[in-house]
Structures are given as C-alpha cells and as structure tokens.
Amino acid sequence: MRIATWNVNSINARLETALAVIADLNADVICLQELKCEDHRFPREAFEDLGFNVATHGQKTYNGVAILSKHPIEEASPRLPGDPDDDQARYLEAVITRDGGAVRVASMYMPNGNPVESPKFPYKLAWMERLIGHARGLLALEEPVVLAGDYNVIPRPEDCHDPRAWAGDALFRPESRAAHRALLNLGYTDAFDALDGRSGQYTFWDYQAGAWPKDHGIRIDHIACSPQAADRLKAIEIARAARGREKPSDHVPVVATFDL
DNA sequence: ATGGTCGCGTAGCGA
Numbered sequence: 001m002r003i004a005t006w007n008v009n010s011i012n013a014r015l016e017t018a019l020a021v022i023a024d025l026n027a028d029v030i031c032l033q034e035l036k037c038e039d040h041r042f043p044r045e046a047f048e049d050l051g052f053n054v055a056t057h058g059q060k061t062y063n064g065v066a067i068l069s070k071h072p073i074e075e076a077s078p079r080l081p082g083d084p085d086d087d088q089a090r091y092l093e094a095v096i097t098r099d100g101g102a103v104r105v106a107s108m109y110m111p112n113g114n115p116v117e118s119p120k121f122p123y124k125l126a127w128m129e130r131l132i133g134h135a136r137g138l139l140a141l142e143e144p145v146v147l148a149g150d151y152n153v154i155p156r157p158e159d160c161h162d163p164r165a166w167a168g169d170a171l172f173r174p175e176s177r178a179a180h181r182a183l184l185n186l187g188y189t190d191a192f193d194a195l196d197g198r199s200g201q202y203t204f205w206d207y208q209a210g211a212w213p214k215d216h217g218i219r220i221d222h223i224a225c226s227p228q229a230a231d232r233l234k235a236i237e238i239a240r241a242a243r244g245r246e247k248p249s250d251h252v253p254v255v256a257t258f259d260l
Numbered sequence: 261a262t263g264g265t266c267g268c269g270t271a272g273c274g275a
Contacts, residue, residue, distance in 0.1 A: 009266080009267075009275085010266090010267055010268080013266090013267060013268085034267095034275090036267070036268070060268095061267090061268055061269080061273095061274095062268085062273095062274070112274080112275060114274090114275080120274095152275095206264095206265075206266095206275085207264090207265040207266050207275095208263090208264050208265045208266085209263085209264050209265085210264085211265095250265090250266075250275080
C-alpha cells in the first residue's frame with residue numbers, strides 16, 4: 001500500500017495540476033492539506049472518477065484536510081481531540097480497510113506558528129501537545145497507524161538550505177523541534193529518518209525570491225508510523241518533480257510504501 | 261534592488 005501526503009495549497013486553484021500529480025503518484029491513499037474550501041466546494045467527483053473514495057474536513061478560506069483512498073474509508077473522524085474551542089480544520093483521521101487488514105491514517109495540517117511573538121506560536125505548541133496526547137492513545141490500539149501531513153517543522157539543520165536564515169522561525173524553533181521529537185519518542189518511526197535520512201531533501205520551496213530554481217527549500221512534510229506500520233514500511237519517496245510543473249503547489253508529495 | 265509570490269476574495273491577511 002502506498003500512502004502519500006501533499007499540501008496542495010488550494011484544491012480548486014490547483015485541480016488540473018493536482019489530477020496530474022496524483023496520477024503520477026500511483027498511491028492507494030492520499031492525505032491532502034490546505035484545501036482552502038468548505039466541504040461542499042471540494043471537487044469530489046473529479047477524484048471519484050479516478051476511483052478514489054473521498055473524506056473531507058474543510059472550512060472557508062483557510063486550512064482544510066482530506067483523505068482520498070482507493071480502498072474503503074471507515075470511521076472518518078474530523079478534529080484533533082482535546083480542545084472543543086479549536087475550530088480550525090487541521091485534522092482528519094480514518095481507517096482504511098482492505099482484505100485481511102486495516103491501517104488508521106491521519107491527514108494533518110499543523111499550525112505554522114509565525115510570528116513567534118504572536119498567539120500563533122503558543123497555539124502551534126498547544127496543538128502539537130494535543131497531537132502527542134492523541135497519538136499516545138493510538139499506540140495502545142496496537143494497530144498500523146500512519147500520521148501524515150504538513151508538520152510545519154524542520155527537524156534538523158540539514159533539512160533546510162540555510163539554517164541561519166531559519167533561526168528564530170517557528171518552523172525551526174527548539175520548542176517546535178522538541179515537540180516533533182516528543183511525538184516520535186512515544187514510539188513512532190519517521191519514515192524518512194528510517195529509510196533515507198539524507199541532507200537537502202526538501203518538500204517545500206517558497207514561491208518568492210527564486211527559492212525553487214536556487215533549491216532553497218525545507219523539509220517539513222513528514223510521515224510518522226506506529227510500530228505495527230513501521231514493521232511493514234518498505235520505501236519513502238519525495239515527488240520533487242511536482243514543484244517544476246505549471247501552476248505548482250509550494251509543497252510536493254511525500255509517499256511511503258508499506259507491505260500492507 | 262531594503263522587494264520578491266501566491267490564494268482568497270476583492271483589502272489585507274496567511275503562508
């Protein structure tokens with residue numbers, strides 16, 4: 001089973017590009033982020049025509065996450081537990097079933113957190129703490145669990161072109177990196193760490209200042225696997241070519257392959 | 261060169 005994550009940066013502005021990118025991915029499950037539309041404006045039929053089941057959790061203008069799956073989607077559950085007042089559409093969890101097994105998949109769009117002197121940074125850290133609490137509970141199920149998404153965290157200095165340029169940014173602050181490590185330290189395996197780990201393998205390049213042609217990117221889209229998923233993890237790929245297309249998202253897909 | 265680019269929605273915010 002191939003499970004992908006991709007921050008699409010508006011599904012409606014990107015539909016033609018998205019259909020081409022997704023055709024190339026050959027994925028069974030695709031977690032999308034930054035839909036930037038309410039559920040009734042998601043182009044569901046375009047993906048159903050490609051053979052995907054569709055679950056969405058959108059909102060007007062900002063955020064929004066979806067799960068596309070060639071296998072049945074069960075127990076689709078929007079919202080990260082732990083704060084009933086959080087109305088930002090950043091989390092959708094579902095169980096993907098196929099003969100003889102199931103995998104629980106979350107599509108996540110973690111808060112950016114900038115500027116760090118604003119309430120956005122504590123919101124980011126609180127969101128990550130809620131995720132850690134929820135992810136701890138999921139481990140008790142002893143199931144294959146895959147937490148995929150735009151984490152808005154640069155894990156290591158080697159995951160950005162110029163660490164000095166990112167010093168102090170919410171994506172690279174010690175608190176953000178520590179929260180990401182704490183999630184993994186619960187017992188989750190980061191798919192890229194486990195199978196690749198190279199420097200300079202980016203998943204995001206800003207639209208500004210020639211970041212893509214200069215390869216001034218950052219690696220912020222990640223896939224965390226429970227032990228039962230990590231046991232079956234076989235490959236990790238970053239679909240870098242997507243950034244060179246017409247009308248690209250600023251992120252590219254990441255795909256993990258499992259013996260599931 | 262003290263900006264630069266997108267998307268949403270139609271000004272200015274978010275990234």
